[in-house]
Amino acid sequence: MKSLQELAAIRDRMKQTVNTREAAHDTTRVVVGMATCGIAAGARPVLNAFTEEIARRELSGVLVTQTGCIGLCQYEPIVEITMPGQEKVTYVKMTPEKVSRVVAEHLIGGKPVTEFTIGAAAR
Amino acid sequence: MNVLDVAQNSVAAGAKLIRISLEVDDARERLVLTIEDDGKGMTEETISRVTDPFYTTRTTRKVGLGLPFLKMAAEMTGGAFSIRSQPGRGTCVQAEFGLHHIDRAPVGDMASTVAGLIQCSPDIDFVYIVRAAGDRFCADTREMRAVLGDVPLSEPGVAQWIREFIEENTQPILRRSNIV
Ligand SMILES: Nc1ncnc2c1ncn2[C@@H]1O[C@H](COP(=O)(O)OP(=O)(O)OP(=O)(O)O)[C@@H](O)[C@H]1O
Ligand code: FES
Numbered sequence: 001m002k003s004l005q006e007l008a009a010i011r012d013r014m015k016q017t018v019n020t021r022e023a024a025h026d027t028t029r030v031v032v033g034m035a036t037c038g039i040a041a042g043a044r045p046v047l048n049a050f051t052e053e054i055a056r057r058e059l060s061g062v063l064v065t066q067t068g069c070i071g072l073c074q075y076e077p078i079v080e081i082t083m084p085g086q087e088k089v090t091y092v093k094m095t096p097e098k099v100s101r102v103v104a105e106h107l108i109g110g111k112p113v114t115e116f117t118i119g120a121a122a123r
Numbered sequence: 124m125n126v127l128d129v130a131q132n133s134v135a136a137g138a139k140l141i142r143i144s145l146e147v148d149d150a151r152e153r154l155v156l157t158i159e160d161d162g163k164g165m166t167e168e169t170i171s172r173v174t175d176p177f178y179t180t181r182t183t184r185k186v187g188l189g190l191p192f193l194k195m196a197a198e199m200t201g202g203a204f205s206i207r208s209q210p211g212r213g214t215c216v217q218a219e220f221g222l223h224h225i226d227r228a229p230v231g232d233m234a235s236t237v238a239g240l241i242q243c244s245p246d247i248d249f250v251y252i253v254r255a256a257g258d259r260f261c262a263d264t265r266e267m268r269a270v271l272g273d274v275p276l277s278e279p280g281v282a283q284w285i286r287e288f289i290e291e292n293t294q295p296i297l298r299r300s301n302i303v
Contacts, residue, residue, distance in 0.1 A: 002288040007270045010284055014274045034127065034239070036188070044235050048286065051242070055280040063277050065243040068131065 026084050027061050028107060030054075033078040034066040041076035042095065049096035050079070053103045062107060075118065081106060090118040124196065124228050127236050128189035129158050129216055134240070136162025136214065140248045143237060145230065147222065147255035147300045153202065154220040154227065154302060156193075161213040170206050193218050200224035222302070230302055234293060237262070238286035245277035253293045255300040260292045 032038070032047040043066075050064045070078050075092035081102070082088045089112045091102065098116055106112045114120055126143065133141045138160035146155040165173065173190045193216070194204040200221035208214040220227045237251045241264055251262045264276060267285070274281060297303045 002284070002291050004266060004270055006288075007267060007281070007284060010280055011271050011274045014278055014280055036125065036128065039127070044232060044239070047239060048235055051279045051282050051286075055283040058280070062279065064279055064282070065277070066239055 027063055028083045029081070030062065030064045030107075031080045031082070032064065032066050033068075033070040033072075033076055033080075035069040035073075035076075037073040038070075038076040038078065041093075043077040045096045046077045046079065046094045046099065049099040050103070053099055054107070057103065057108070059103075059107060072118075081112075083107075083110070091116045092118050124156060124218075124231055125189060125192055126156065126158070126231070126233065127240070129193055130236075130240055132189055133158060133160035133162055133214065134244050134247060136160060136164070138162035138213065138247060140250070141240075142250045142252070144252040144254065145233065145297075146253075147297075147302060149222070149256065149300070152222040154222050154230075156218045156220070157215065158217075159213065159215040164210040164212050164214055165206075165208040166210055170208055173206065174204075190216070196220070196228050200227045230297065234286050234290035237289055238282055241276050241285055242279075242282035243277070245275050251289065253296055255296050255302070258296040258299070260296060262289050262292075 030050050032043050032050070034043050034047070047064060047066060054062050054064065070080075072078060072092070077094045079091040079094050079102075080088055081091070089106065091098075091113075094116070102113050102116065130141060130143060140161050142157070142159040144157045146157070148155060174194050175191065190206070197204045197218040197220050201224055202219040202221050204219070205217050206214065237249065241249050248264045249262075250264070253260045262285070267276065271281065276282070276285070294303065
C-alpha cells in the first residue's frame with residue numbers, strides 16, 4: 001500500500017527535472033473544464049490521463065488544472081492549453097485516448113493537433 | 124455526489140484549510156459527508172438563502188446549484204442537511220444520506236475529486252478523512268508538504284501519486300462497507 005515514504009522518492013526524482021522556482025510565464029497550462037456538464041461528459045478521466053501522461057514523460061513546467069463553466073456544454077470535455085508565448089488552443093470533445101497525441105505533438109512537439117480543436121469541430 | 128461543486132465554494136471563499144470527510148455510520152445507517160473550511164463564511168441571511176437554487180453570487184450563471192443539489196440528494200434518501208457558518212471564521216456543510224437508500228447517489232470517484240482539488244489549488248491545505256467499519260484513513264497535504272519541501276503539490280508526478288495514494292488506501296475501507 002502506498003505510504004508517505006514513497007513521496008520522498010518522488011521528490012528526489014523531481015528535484016532533478018523540476019526547476020522549482022519556475023516563473024509563471026514559463027509555465028504551460030493544461031486547463032480542463034470541470035463544470036457539472038464537463039464531468040458528466042467525462043472530463044475527469046481526461047484530467048487524470050493528462051496528469052498521468054505528463055508525469056510518465058516527466059515533462060517539467062507543465063501544470064494541469066481545472067476550471068468551472070467555460071460556457072460550451074455541447075463541446076465538453078473541453079481542454080485549453082496555453083504555452084509560453086503562444087495563443088491559447090482549445091480542444092473539444094476530448095477523450096483519454098486523444099490525450100497521448102496532444103501531449104506528444106502539442107506539449108512536446110509544439111504543434112497543436114488541429115483536428116481536435118474547436119475550429120475543426122465547428123466546421 | 125457533487126463534492127467538487129461544494130468544495131469549490133470553499134476554495135472561492137478563500138479558505139486556507141479545507142477538510143472533507145466521508146463517514147459510514149452503520150449504527151444509524153447513514154453516510155455522512157462533511158466539508159469544512161476556514162474561508163470567509165456566510166451571514167445568517169446568506170445561509171438561509173443558499174439552499175434556494177436562485178441564490179448565487181457567481182456572475183457566469185444566474186443560479187447556484189451546488190448546495191441546493193446536495194441538500195436535495197441528501198433529503199431524498201431520508202437524510203439530513205445542515206450548514207453552519209460564521210462570517211470571517213468559516214463554513215461547515217454536512218449532508219447525511221440514508222446508507223442503504225435506493226436513491227442514494229453513488230459516492231463517485233472521490234480519490235480523483237480530492238486529488239484534483241489539491242492539484243489545482245496547491246496553496247490550500249486539504250485533509251481528507253474516510254471512516255468506516257472501524258477503519259480510518261486520513262490524507263493531509265500538510266504532511267505531504269513537509270516531505271516535498273520545494274516540490275509543489277501541483278507537479279503532475281506528485282498529483283498522480285496523491286490520487287493513487289488516496290485510492291489505494293480508501294478503496295478497501297469503502298468496499299468493506301459495501302458503499303462502492
Ligand atoms: N463554503 C462557503 N463559504 C462562503 N460562501 C459560500 C460557501 N458555500 C457557498 N457560499 C455562497 O453561497 C452561494 C451559493 O452556493 P452554491 O454552491 O449553491 O452555488 P454557486 O457556487 O454559486 O454555483 P455552483 O455551485 O452551481 O457552481 C455561493 O455563490 C457563495 O456566495
Ligand atoms: S455548464 Fe456546461 S460549460 Fe458551463
